[in-house]
Amino acid sequence: MLNYIWVALLIVGLVVGIANGKIDAVGKTLLDASNDAVTFCIGLLGVVSLWCGLMRIFQDAGGINFISKLISPVIRKLFPETRYNKEAEKHIVTNLTANFLGLGNGATPSGIAAVHELERTNPNTTARKSTCLFLVVNSACLQLVPTTIIALRNSFGAKNPADVLVPIWITSVLTLITALLVFFILDGRRKR
Amino acid sequence: MTQFISYVIPVMVLLILVSGVFRKVKCFDSFIVGAKEGATTIVKLLPSLVGLIVAISVFRASGALDILVSFLHPVTSFLGLDDALVPFLIMRPVSGSGSLALLADIFKTYGADSKAGMIASVMMGSTETILYTLTVYTQNTRIRKTPNVLTAALVASFVSAFYAGVFISLIFGI
Numbered sequence: 267m268l269n270y271i272w273v274a275l276l277i278v279g280l281v282v283g284i285a286n287g288k289i290d291a292v293g294k295t296l297l298d299a300s301n302d303a304v305t306f307c308i309g310l311l312g313v314v315s316l317w318c319g320l321m322r323i324f325q326d327a328g329g330i331n332f333i334s335k336l337i338s339p340v341i342r343k344l345f346p347e348t349r350y351n352k353e354a355e356k357h358i359v360t361n362l363t364a365n366f367l368g369l370g371n372g373a374t375p376s377g378i379a380a381v382h383e384l385e386r387t388n389p390n391t392t393a394r395k396s397t398c399l400f401l402v403v404n405s406a407c408l409q410l411v412p413t414t415i416i417a418l419r420n421s422f423g424a425k426n427p428a429d430v431l432v433p434i435w436i437t438s439v440l441t442l443i444t445a446l447l448v449f450f451i452l453d454g455r456r457k458r
Numbered sequence: 459m460t461q462f463i464s465y466v467i468p469v470m471v472l473l474i475l476v477s478g479v480f481r482k483v484k485c486f487d488s489f490i491v492g493a494k495e496g497a498t499t500i501v502k503l504l505p506s507l508v509g510l511i512v513a514i515s516v517f518r519a520s521g522a523l524d525i526l527v528s529f530l531h532p533v534t535s536f537l538g539l540d541d542a543l544v545p546f547l548i549m550r551p552v553s554g555s556g557s558l559a560l561l562a563d564i565f566k567t568y569g570a571d572s573k574a575g576m577i578a579s580v581m582m583g584s585t586e587t588i589l590y591t592l593t594v595y596t597q598n599t600r601i602r603k604t605p606n607v608l609t610a611a612l613v614a615s616f617v618s619a620f621y622a623g624v625f626i627s628l629i630f631g632i
Binding site: 267268271272275276278279280282283286288291292294295296298299300302303304306307310311314315316317318319320321322323324325326327328329374377378380381382385388391392393397398401402404405406407409410411412414415418419422423424425426427428429430431432433434436437438440441442444445446448449452453456 | 462463464466467470471474475477478480481483485488489490491492493494495496497499500501503504507508509510511512513514515516517518519520521522525549552553556558559561562565566569570571575576579580581582583584585586588589591592594595596597598599600601602603604605606607609610611613614615617618621622625626629630
């Protein structure tokens, strides 16, 4: 999908630029923007490295187990089927914990494993309700410290780069509740 | 509120270090391992950011973005949305690096502390790239249909723009 969007942005941009007589600006933008991208990455490099280093200390101190224990009861409520599928429950908990701590690389393998485990005995091509629910929970991103955003705000000269933390927490929870509500309403309709 | 926020990150760092010392972790060694991973992630992000930021900047500089935004203006003004957020709203469910590039574009054009910049920051932190997640998480299974997941996720991601707007106004008075 991004393949289409990317080509479309560039081709439409170039054509409109020529039609608008803004080809000078467009030509300069081509060069400037690629430099900008490098500047952004350098701006992210420090803060993201710092936070990943700190999170590694937390991981090595057993932090994942600690958070997992905290969220396990909620997971059991939300996914009652996992009572008979401990393996799936383990992967779901690991995935949501990794997401919460912002360990992007840790979240994907356990997410794939969780879906695989939930669907193992399903002969259909339509996903089970618990799988759908897991994906819906994943669509809202409950993350304790959104490092990239804070780093980017910092490199663009925000006065308090971390001041978006509290609104992000509140909005994440509300977004998750909204996603779950919409899902359960639609799911109830489908059954009827 | 501002007072509380300035404590959040330093206190978290303190708690992490204390937990490391308490569990006898070789803190600096662990830190280096993690920091290396973080640095690698960003370096790997560079090529896609170059491509996306160039594409978005060309689209904006040519005036094409203005055309798109004014074309969608009746819809956005009806919904009470800021025009500046339209491209970001469209990109958010599709691509993580794409929305990061647009977030940078919004910061550059309107400022990181502008209302649009704040709302986009909050949306970035409270929604996921659901299309990517859906594709990757189900790729090794025979699932082709995930009833209602996309609808629920897209509705929620859209509504989060309103939540973000409301809380930004309430907390920061802008």
